[in-house]
Amino acid sequence: MGTDDKIDAKADQLKGKVKEGVGDATDDRSLQGEGQADQTKGHLKEAAEKVKDAFKKD
Template sequence: MAADDKIDAKSDQLKGKVKEGVGRATDDRDLEAEGHGDQAKGNLKQAGEKIKDVFKS
């Protein structure tokens, strides 16, 4: 996995965790849901890059 793509996926996951935490703390369900979405987006990016790596080998 390319370093930039790896960092991008991790940043989406981290951003999602922060949004989710802030949403819970402030009882903002929309922000919490957005955090879940960002985490899922990061997970999908990471999975896609792993699949690319498998086919490169």
């Protein structure tokens, strides 16, 4: 997994956690949903990079 891709995926996950936390604190369901979506996007990017890495090793 490339370092830039790793950082990008983690940044999406962190951004999502912050948005979701702010949404929880302000009772803003829209912001909570955006945060969850950002976290999911980060997890998917991370998983995709792991799959790429698995094929590179073989």
